Amino acid sequence: MSHTSTQIQLAQRPHGWPTHDDFRTVTVEYGDLDAGQVRVVNEFVSVDPYMRGRMIDTRSYIPPFGLDETMTGGAVGRVVESTVEHLPVGTLVSHQFGWRDVVQEDASGFRALPEPPGGASSSVFLGVLGMTGLTAYVGLLDIARMQPGDTVFVSGAAGAVGTAVGQIARLKGAGRVIGSAGSAEKVTVLTERYGYDAAFDYKNAPVRKQLREAAPDGIDVYFDNVGGDHLEAALDSFNDGGRAALCGAIAQYNATSRTPGPSNIANIITRGLTLTGFTIGNHLDRAEAFNADMGTWFANGEVVYDETVVDGIENAVDAFLGLMRGENTGKMVVRIG
């Protein structure tokens, strides 16, 4: 008996903004399981900003997506057929097989998950309890070494990572947390729902000016999801000894030529600043500390989260393009079936 899987492949490498032409949908027929394999029906597939970087063929921390191969990435699903004892039918699992509705692979590619706490959807393991939350945690606490009392600035603050960063900062004793986002609605959500002390719409006025007004005494930590003028503004607002965690540079993802960097690099010297880039794959050893902290906060209702849900694997490309345009609040996921 065969099993049909709908999968999204990368058909060509995007130049500038990705379009539907850069992807294709294929149907794969799986046969019976081989020994050691499991079959998983996905519940949620993740689309993430870092994926834009992997669509081009450039030296990076992880190899680019393969052409004519199914897009890989985080997903959660449930085992529907199994040849291994430790992943029986019904087990909720996470994996990196990406943009497809059904996956059939060796059991070593899957990690068993508990049922989601508090009646949450399993998508939470792609977001605040998953890589997204871990990225926020590691970037803020390990990379930018936030200390209690610090003034923290987060760009792209209404995104999945940014909403987590603001809350972790508050829970870890930040003195003041400031966020930027790209619409009035998002700005309201930041202060009213996510506990940001101040927020501004970066489209309203120069970031430098708005950041200075929001942080008249300067910032100590900058969590950068954006790059570009946000990074330059942060360099101008940093107090001595300030630390930046560079997580994403979404402003540059779709640029077709090199864009000039910040014009105030000299501040790094005169103020003794540290800028550190990171990608979460190199910091998975922090998952245990993260799970302990975030698990407690989540169980106590001390963190909130949002998801923007797009239905159907056939709409995964639309979900990704919407993410690139900033149409999400919180984690963008594709719901399957």
Next chain:
Amino acid sequence: MSHTSTQIQLAQRPHGWPTHDDFRTVTVEYGDLDAGQVRVVNEFVSVDPYMRGRMIDTRSYIPPFGLDETMTGGAVGRVVESTVEHLPVGTLVSHQFGWRDVVQEDASGFRALPEPPGGASSSVFLGVLGMTGLTAYVGLLDIARMQPGDTVFVSGAAGAVGTAVGQIARLKGAGRVIGSAGSAEKVTVLTERYGYDAAFDYKNAPVRKQLREAAPDGIDVYFDNVGGDHLEAALDSFNDGGRAALCGAIAQYNATSRTPGPSNIANIITRGLTLTGFTIGNHLDRAEAFNADMGTWFANGEVVYDETVVDGIENAVDAFLGLMRGENTGKMVVRIG
């Protein structure tokens, strides 16, 4: 009895390249010593790249030089009259009273020095055994966290700090040390005298190209004395996890407008790089470790150094301008009397 002191003051803040018009020479008459004071006749006065930054009135780690005040900075001299027991006449001292031939101040502003080892001139306490050497040591080992086996790139390598960095790197087990400088003569000195494994003249071809050829397997550490295209080239040559210590940005010191930063900031993220700026004043706690290491190396003849000596306090401005133009090899000092 009065004592005449010739001093150089900052008369106006330079715009772009400094000129003689930005300074004036004054004669100060000192009277008898007050209780607690000493009078010191300088032997050497230091001119340093960081001084350009202090000539403008901008927020920085230390306040700008005062207008119509004598230029401060490192100097070594000898006590010629004293009211305090711990600094008797004849004591060699270092101080920060700067561009003058004679200084008369409270004893608390002076630190006693040993006689220079091995028959060296006392100027060595402004260079390889002083702040210059400490800057190299801290930047390489603490800020850039060089590890044995690392490939190290140093810009402005023929300068006072750069010549020390290359040697400390070698003595601490660097795998390969590469330097850039601004003339064929300096490049030769780097490899033949200072133990650099490779060096290039940045005026000959794009830095990015020459660095890639000199370090085909990439670099792990970058000690930045220059900024500009050197920093951009380093970002392109970094291996994953690379660390940059940003010490000076001499390329930008005399710019009259903001200059764009490196166009490859995104590499900081994808390669997990760390850029840290520093100024030595925040790291004086490392002087003890530095003195122990460098004292041993110096006594064993394991480090060499050069000085470019300009005679006469009245030529201090020329010495500083020559430093800005890169006319020095090794430490630039002004010899008094």
